[in-house]
Amino acid sequence: MCNTYIPFQMKIENIIDENPDRSLRTFDLSFVKKEDEEAFKYLPGQFCEFSILGKGESPFGIASSPTEKGLLKFTVSRIGLVTNEIHHLQIGDIVGMRGPLGNWYPVEKMKGKDIVIIGGGFAFTTLRSLIVYLLENRADYGKITVIYGARTPELFIFKEELKEWDKREDLILHLTIDKPIKGWNKLCGFVPTITKNVEPDPTSWAIVCGPPIMIKFTLPVLSELGFDDNIIYTSLERRMKCGIGKCGRCGIGSKYICIDGPVFSLAELKKIPDAF
Amino acid sequence: MIEIKKKQFGDFIKNLMETYRVFAPTKDGKKSSFSEIKKADEIVDVHTTKSAKSVFFPQAEVLFNYSENEIEVPNLEQKPIALWGIHSCDTKGLLSLDKVFKNAHQLPNNKMYEDPYWNKKYAESLIFTLACNEPLTTCFCNWFESGPFDKTGADIFVVDNGESFLLEAISDKGQTFFIQSGFDQEGEHQHAVFSLKKKAESMMEEKQDISSVFETLNEIQEKEFWEEITQKCINCGACTFVCPTCHCFDVSDEGKHQKGKRIRVWDSCMFGIFTEEASGHNPRGLSYQRVQQRIMHKFNYFYDNYEEHLCSGCGRCIRVCPTNLDIREIVKKIIKRKNNV
Numbered sequence: 379m380c381n382t383y384i385p386f387q388m389k390i391e392n393i394i395d396e397n398p399d400r401s402l403r404t405f406d407l408s409f410v411k412k413e414d415e416e417a418f419k420y421l422p423g424q425f426c427e428f429s430i431l432g433k434g435e436s437p438f439g440i441a442s443s444p445t446e447k448g449l450l451k452f453t454v455s456r457i458g459l460v461t462n463e464i465h466h467l468q469i470g471d472i473v474g475m476r477g478p479l480g481n482w483y484p485v486e487k488m489k490g491k492d493i494v495i496i497g498g499g500f501a502f503t504t505l506r507s508l509i510v511y512l513l514e515n516r517a518d519y520g521k522i523t524v525i526y527g528a529r530t531p532e533l534f535i536f537k538e539e540l541k542e543w544d545k546r547e548d549l550i551l552h553l554t555i556d557k558p559i560k561g562w563n564k565l566c567g568f569v570p571t572i573t574k575n576v577e578p579d580p581t582s583w584a585i586v587c588g589p590p591i592m593i594k595f596t597l598p599v600l601s602e603l604g605f606d607d608n609i610i611y612t613s614l615e616r617r618m619k620c621g622i623g624k625c626g627r628c629g630i631g632s633k634y635i636c637i638d639g640p641v642f643s644l645a646e647l648k649k650i651p652d653a654f
Numbered sequence: 655m656i657e658i659k660k661k662q663f664g665d666f667i668k669n670l671m672e673t674y675r676v677f678a679p680t681k682d683g684k685k686s687s688f689s690e691i692k693k694a695d696e697i698v699d700v701h702t703t704k705s706a707k708s709v710f711f712p713q714a715e716v717l718f719n720y721s722e723n724e725i726e727v728p729n730l731e732q733k734p735i736a737l738w739g740i741h742s743c744d745t746k747g748l749l750s751l752d753k754v755f756k757n758a759h760q761l762p763n764n765k766m767y768e769d770p771y772w773n774k775k776y777a778e779s780l781i782f783t784l785a786c787n788e789p790l791t792t793c794f795c796n797w798f799e800s801g802p803f804d805k806t807g808a809d810i811f812v813v814d815n816g817e818s819f820l821l822e823a824i825s826d827k828g829q830t831f832f833i834q835s836g837f838d839q840e841g842e843h844q845h846a847v848f849s850l851k852k853k854a855e856s857m858m859e860e861k862q863d864i865s866s867v868f869e870t871l872n873e874i875q876e877k878e879f880w881e882e883i884t885q886k887c888i889n890c891g892a893c894t895f896v897c898p899t900c901h902c903f904d905v906s907d908e909g910k911h912q913k914g915k916r917i918r919v920w921d922s923c924m925f926g927i928f929t930e931e932a933s934g935h936n937p938r939g940l941s942y943q944r945v946q947q948r949i950m951h952k953f954n955y956f957y958d959n960y961e962e963h964l965c966s967g968c969g970r971c972i973r974v975c976p977t978n979l980d981i982r983e984i985v986k987k988i989i990k991r992k993n994n995v
Binding site for chain 1: 717718720723725727754755757767768769770771875901902903904905906907909910912914916918921923928929930931932933935937947950951954955956958959
């Protein structure tokens with residue numbers, strides 16, 4: 379019988395500090411066993427339980443795209459016990475992984491549509507997965523617009539890739555920071571305001587992921603612009619433990635974020651009490 | 655229906671132990687719970703303090719042992735379990751938990767995440783539901799289309815008539831057990847069982863019509879309602895631990911980095927830390943929100959997924975509550991609110 383509580387092994391291949399205070403670190407991991415790699419079929423938006431034996435496990439959205447073969451990428455903010463231990467890992471260390479868990483962004487349904495991706499802070503991980511996936515399958519999708527906000531320029535993650543995307547003509551990137559800073563020549567202002575100014579076409583599909591407060595104020599902007607509740611998607615987070623709908627922690631209404639989500643349409647969320 | 659005289663009961667249990675690990679209600683000081691027995695005289699006939707869920711979902715359970723990066727899963731290939739002396743309310747509780755652990759509802763990725771620790775034990779078990787001859791004043795199984803002599807979920811239904819146990823095979827597994835044990839279904843005991851059943855049912859308080867509860871809970875939006883009806887609760891969590899249907903758990907590692915075990919332990923939605931995130935954000939930071947979650951899970955959320963309530967009316971939460979908060983009163987207030995609208 380398949381035992382989803384048992385982690386498989388992955389090896390740390392690369393570590394990148396994403397910001398000067400080193401609170402955000404991206405880890406590239408490779409599969410130790412070939413059969414684990416073959417069994418691991420995922421799509422952008424799904425998550426894993428990353429575990430260090432003896433310290434426990436924590437859920438993280440997968441930042442790599444399934445088009446990037448042989449590796450998984452996670453960006454981890456050092457904030458609690460497990461994430462602190464993860465930050466101490468070195469290249470070559472072996473860790474445990476369970477997944478892929480949860481559902482994904484509607485990459486099939488979005489085929490042929492324009493897409494607007496709205497993100498904030500370091501919750502940009504599964505959005506990176508999505509963007510890399512869309513660019514790899516570029517011909518299947520219409521216009522792609524990305525709005526990404528961070529408090530300060532240092533707090534953007536995947537800075538090198540942002541530079542690359544900014545040069546592309548088949549992706550429109552709007553980067554914004556909270557307050558003006560010397561040397562910053564891109565946008566200033568909170569994500570909801572920038573979204574209002576960018577005024578994305580309400581026939582595009584919207585994918586929103588960021589801190590709860592950003593999601594809370596961005597969704598009404600999209601609704602005002604005329605977006606239907608069924609084409610606005612967001613990804614939620616809770617303190618998930620089992621990841622398979624049994625331990626009860628991530629319940630919101632009659633749904634569990636770990637198995638019914640983490641990706642929900644606004645139409646679905648409106649039926650759930652206190653989703654935010 | 656076959657009859658086992660009480661003086662033959664020791665031999666019956668002894669025979670059962672050849673094929674099964676036998677669990678039954680036993681004493682633990684002045685309390686009682688279900689545990690594995692070695693002989694029949696350990697069994698007590700009481701309303702157990704703790705429910706039977708621990709037989710299949712122990713309060714603490716090892717998911718795996720680890721040493722360096724090697725993982726070893728505990729042996730799940732054990733002798734099957736025979737569970738003797740479980741009342742109908744607990745048998746129904748197991749049916750609800752089986753839905754959770756088997757994950758009967760459809761997932762978006764068409765996956766079914768089974769729980770191997772629960773599944774094998776429960777699927778192979780032989781459940782002897784014992785008719786409840788003397789319901790307590792806190793019992794309310796009759797609210798849930800059930801009653802003290804409900805056979806739902808039983809493999810074998812047992813009635814204690816004082817001198818003997820009368821056994822009736824209910825499920826296919828029960829029938830097979832009868833055939834293998836050489837039992838004949840013959841026997842005229844229907845009349846005695848009927849009068850015991852009537853007597854037990856007459857001891858219960860009047861049943862409530864709870865058919866409006868799910869819908870009414872969909873409509874209640876204001877927090878004042880929840881603050882009001884949950885104000886006695888101190889979030890001690892006792893109700894969740896004795897409950898036959900509560901299934902929340904925590905997963906944690908014990909031991910040093912090189913060697914130890916990953917365990918799961920019963921947890922409770924009554925505790926603030928249950929949903930507190932590393933960032934400090936807590937979706938259910940207030941006491942009333944956690945009681946609201948418990949009531950909503952039992953009488954609305956679970957019903958939304960499985961069309962049944964996550965409560966079997968065993969009444970343990972009422973008996974154990976240090977502030978005398980009575981879940982029946984909460985449900986009655988929900989029903990009353992419906993009638994007032």
